[in-house]
Amino acid sequence: MGKNIMFQGTGSSVGKSLLTAGLCRALFNRGFAVAPFKSQNMALNSFITKEGNEMGRAQVVQAEAAGVEPSVEMNPILLKPTSQVGSQVIIEGKVYGNLNARAYQKEKVHLKERVHQIYQSLSEKYEAVIIEGAGSPAEINLREHDLVNMGLAEMVDAPVILIGDIDRGGVFASIYGTVMLLDPKERQRIKGFVINKFRGDLEILKPGIRMMEEKIGIPCLGVMPYDSFMIEDEDSVTSRFEGKAARNAAGGHILSPVNIGVIKLPYISNFTDFMPLEIEQEVELTYIQDPKDCVELDLLIIPGSKNTLHDRKFLIEKGFDEKIYRQIKKGTIVMGICGGYQILGRTLRDEHQVESGIAEINGLGLLDIDTVMEKEKTTRQITGRSPLFQQESETCITGYEIHMGRTTRKAGVSPWISLEDGSLDGSIDGNNQVFGTYLHGIFENDDFRRDLIGYLKKKSRRGTPEAMDPISTAEAAGLTFKELKNQEYNRLAAMMEEHMDMDALLKIIGW
Numbered sequence: 001m002g003k004n005i006m007f008q009g010t011g012s013s014v015g016k017s018l019l020t021a022g023l024c025r026a027l028f029n030r031g032f033a034v035a036p037f038k039s040q041n042m043a044l045n046s047f048i049t050k051e052g053n054e055m056g057r058a059q060v061v062q063a064e065a066a067g068v069e070p071s072v073e074m075n076p077i078l079l080k081p082t083s084q085v086g087s088q089v090i091i092e093g094k095v096y097g098n099l100n101a102r103a104y105q106k107e108k109v110h111l112k113e114r115v116h117q118i119y120q121s122l123s124e125k126y127e128a129v130i131i132e133g134a135g136s137p138a139e140i141n142l143r144e145h146d147l148v149n150m151g152l153a154e155m156v157d158a159p160v161i162l163i164g165d166i167d168r169g170g171v172f173a174s175i176y177g178t179v180m181l182l183d184p185k186e187r188q189r190i191k192g193f194v195i196n197k198f199r200g201d202l203e204i205l206k207p208g209i210r211m212m213e214e215k216i217g218i219p220c221l222g223v224m225p226y227d228s229f230m231i232e233d234e235d236s237v238t239s240r241f242e243g244k245a246a247r248n249a250a251g252g253h254i255l256s257p258v259n260i261g262v263i264k265l266p267y268i269s270n271f272t273d274f275m276p277l278e279i280e281q282e283v284e285l286t287y288i289q290d291p292k293d294c295v296e297l298d299l300l301i302i303p304g305s306k307n308t309l310h311d312r313k314f315l316i317e318k319g320f321d322e323k324i325y326r327q328i329k330k331g332t333i334v335m336g337i338c339g340g341y342q343i344l345g346r347t348l349r350d351e352h353q354v355e356s357g358i359a360e361i362n363g364l365g366l367l368d369i370d371t372v373m374e375k376e377k378t379t380r381q382i383t384g385r386s387p388l389f390q391q392e393s394e395t396c397i398t399g400y401e402i403h404m405g406r407t408t409r410k411a412g413v414s415p416w417i418s419l420e421d422g423s424l425d426g427s428i429d430g431n432n433q434v435f436g437t438y439l440h441g442i443f444e445n446d447d448f449r450r451d452l453i454g455y456l457k458k459k460s461r462r463g464t465p466e467a468m469d470p471i472s473t474a475e476a477a478g479l480t481f482k483e484l485k486n487q488e489y490n491r492l493a494a495m496m497e498e499h500m501d502m503d504a505l506l507k508i509i510g511w
Contacts (some may be wrong), residue, residue: 002088002123002126002127002128002129003129003509003511004123004126004128004129004130004131004156004157004158004159004509005023005128005130005131005158005159005160005161005508005509005511006017006131006132006134006152006153006158006160006161007020007023007130007131007132007133007135007158007160007161007163007164008136008149008150008153008157008161008190009133009135009136009162009164009165009172010136010138010162010163010164010165010174010175010178011135011136011165011174012134012135012136013165013195013196013495014163014165014168014196014197015163015165015224016132016133016134016163017058017061017062017095017132017233018229018230019163019194019196019224019496020036020062020130020131021036021061021062021065021231021489021492022065022489022492022493022495022496023065023130023491023493023496023505024036024062024063024065024066024122024130025065025489025490025493026308026493026496026497026502027066027128027130028065028066028067028068028493029490029493032127032128033068033126033127034066034127034128034129035063035066035068035073035074035122035125035126035129035130036057036059036062036063036065036066036074036129036130036131036132037059037073037074037075037119037129037130037131037132038058038074038075038079038131038132038133038134038148039075039076039077039115039119039147039148039249040054040076040078040079040134040147040148041056041058041059041075041078041079041134042076042078042079042080042087042134043056043057043058043079043080044080044081044267044268044269044270044271044306045057045058045232045233045268045269045270045271045272046078046080046090046269047060047070047400048379048381048400048401048440049069049070049071049072049093050069050381050382050401050494051072051093051381052093052379052380052381053072053092053093053094054072054078054090054094054377054379054402055070055071055072055074055075055076055093055179055244056078056089057232057270057272058075058132058232059074059075059132061231061232061337062074062130062132064485064486064489065489065492065493066130067459068126069275071092071122072092073118073121073122073341074122074399076091076092076115076118077089077111077115077147078090079089079092079097079104080269080306081267081306082098082267082306082307082355082356083307083356084103085098085100085101086098086100087099087101087104088306088452089104089107091111091114092118093182094420095377095399096275098354101396103162105142105145109145109146112145112147112151115147115152115155116155116156119152121153122199123156127356128509128510129511131152131153131156131158132487133148133149133152133153133160134148134149135148135149135184136149136178137149137150137160137178137186137478138177138178138181138182140181146347150186150189151181152191154185154186154289155184156169157187158511159189159191159508160189160190160191160422161190161191161192161193161221161505161508162175162178162179162190162192162193162194162218163194164178164193164194164195164196164198165196165197165198166196166198167194167197167198167226168197168200171195172208172211172212175193175216176212176213176215179216179218180216187216187218189217189290190216190218190296190367191218191508192219192220192221192480192501192504192505192508193216193218193219193220193221194220194221194222194223194224194500195209195220195222195223195224196224197224197225197226198223198224198225198226199225199226202223202429204370205223206213207373209223210303214234217275220502221501221504221505222496222499222500222501223499224495224496224500225492225495225499227495228487229276229491229492230279230429230463230485230488231276231488231489231492232272232275232485232486233271233272239275252254253317253400253415256284257457257460258280258282258283258284258367258453258456258457258460259284259286259296259297259298259299259460260277260283260284260285260286260288260298260299260300260301260456261285261287261288261293261294261297261299261300261301262274262285262286262287262288262301262303263287263288263289263294263300263301263302263303263315263320263340263341264287264288264289265302265303265305265311265314265315266307266310266311266314267305267306267307267308267310267311268304268305269303269304269305269306269338269339269402270303270304270337270338270350270374270402270440271287271303273303273304273337273440273441273442273443274301274303274443274450275443276443276444276481277443277449279481280449280453282453282457283453286306288300290318291318291319291322291323292319292323293457294320294323294327295323295327296323296370297327297332297335297474298332298456298457298459298460299333299334299335299456300324300327300332300333300334300335300345300450301334301335301336301337301340302334302335302336302337302339302340302341302343303337303338303339303340304337304338304339304340304402304440305338305339305340306339306355307355307356308339308342308343308349308351308355308373308405309355309358309360309361310355310356310358311339311343311374312343312361312363313355313358313359313361315343315364321364324364324366324422328366328433328434331459333432333433333434333435333456334433334434334435335368335434335435335436335437336435336436336437337436337437337438337439337440337442338401338402338403338437338438338440339403339405340402341407341426341427341436341437341438342363342371342405342407342436343363343364343371343377344363344364344366344367344427344434344436345364345365345366345367345368345369345370345371345407346362346363346365346367346368346369346370346410347360347361347362347363347370347371347372348357348360348361348362348363348370348371348405349370349372349373350372350373351372351373352373352374352375354373354374354375354404355373355404366429367413367414367427367429367434367435367436368409368410368411368412368413369407369409369410370403370407370408370429371406371407371408372405372406372408373404374406375404376401376402376404376411377404378399378401378402378404378438379402380399380400380401380404381398381399382398382399382400382401382419382420382421382425382439383396383397383398383420384397384398384417384418384419384420384425384448385397385398385418386416386418386438387419394449395445395447396445396447397417397439397445397448397450398433398441398444398445399437399438399439399440399441399442399443399444399445400439400441401438401439401440402440407427407438409427409488412429412430413427413428414427414428415427415428416435416436417435417437417439425438425439426438426439428433434507437456446480446481450483480487
């Protein structure tokens with residue numbers, strides 16, 4: 001079996017995904033051919049490969065950092081929560097079914113061998129596999145059929161690096177407690193620990209590190225400083241929902257004249273769609289959780305959802321409808337993506353209950369369309385063209401579809417995007433004020449994003465005649481969004497090279 005190394009954490013959101021991506025890029029920059037692997041990922045952010053298979057976006061980010069094409073071999077099991085106790089289970093890129101937690105635990109008995117086979121296949125193609133665990137290996141109630149933490153490490157004979165997050169407090173207790181809850185054989189697999197998200201004077205921290213090394217007999221391989229990167233988050237446990245306004249205020253940045261709001265639905269999916277908007281200097285992006293915040297918006301976006309009918313019910317119960325209608329009268333443009341596009345229509349029906357127990361619910365009625373949830377999921381990458389925002393020339397748009405629904409347009413509703421296969425995507429009203437699409441990743445298209453922001457700025461009373469053209473952080477530096485991400489991967493790798501013992505990591509891998 002090929003070389004490998006595994007990052008595990010003392011808990012969720014301690015930085016496993018980001019450090020895995022950083023190590024992938026650092027090794028790529030050193031000339032090694034590596035690939036990421038996470039056997040089981042629970043997240044509502046997913047991606048569609050060229051083959052039409054669905055996988056977690058965290059492993060897509062890590063594959064980009066490693067300089068390789070994303071493949072479902074890198075994430076064979078994806079769990080997309082549809083309720084507090086159940087998830088849609090996706091195996092090797094295809095929907096397996098909706099299972100509650102107890103039913104899935106039983107399925108894991110059969111999945112373990114398949115995960116092993118997939119890992120072996122991936123391992124044969126690369127010099128090393130960089131593995132990411134999930135949650136914490138100290139979740140002892142899940143150890144019996146574990147296939148993502150120590151169970152996987154044992155299966156593929158991987159050395160483990162344990163990550164602790166000092167920013168949330170109690171890092172030494174979390175590292176010590178995690179190690180002590182493991183059995184002796186599992187402890188032996190941990191070859192080092194890393195303290196992540198550190199701010200302050202390292203000299204003050206060093207005595208605690210030495211004490212920890214003595215107590216657990218495991219060396220510290222580095223202390224990573226707190227920093228932020230334009231690199232996608234894995235799931236909804238993210239500071240991004242604080243909104244760009246809050247982050248800009250904290251950093252002393254000047255707020256922008258274009259206001260964009262994204263409604264934070266309970267089952268929001270693929271919120272990574274909106275990360276490209278964060279690079280725009282002239283955009284203030286806010287995630288909205290209360291209807292009273294739907295004011296003074298140039299663009300209001302209803303995002304994708306893993307439980308569209310439930311999230312539509314949420315909008316009704318929270319009183320969003322009235323606020324949305326009022327904003328439209330004031331000139332706000334409303335956009336829906338995937339589930340958000342479906343919510344813009346007249347009705348949503350889920351007779352087969354593929355997403356929820358709600359059979360039918362009325363939409364916002366802003367577009368004359370109807371949606372029926374089907375048993376088969378549409379998953380594909382797609383390219384299209386559209387004359388957007390009254391531009392004379394068409395703009396090329398690429399993206400990917402992930403949806404269970406089939407949407408039908410009524411008379412008087414125009415399709416929005418002409419797809420390369422001859423089909424039509426999305427809908428737009430006659431006033432160019434309400435439109436929707438099934439395409440995720442649409443804002444990664446630089447021309448589309450800049451055209452949209454330019455259009456919004458011209459409509460905004462806060463815009464100034466002297467500065468009507470949008471200038472993004474990437475554009476100002478002469479970069480596309482893809483190039484900006486690549487720059488961030490290199491910055492993360494450089495930080496790891498500086499603050500972690502890379503020689504020790506290479507030795508642990510076997511080089």
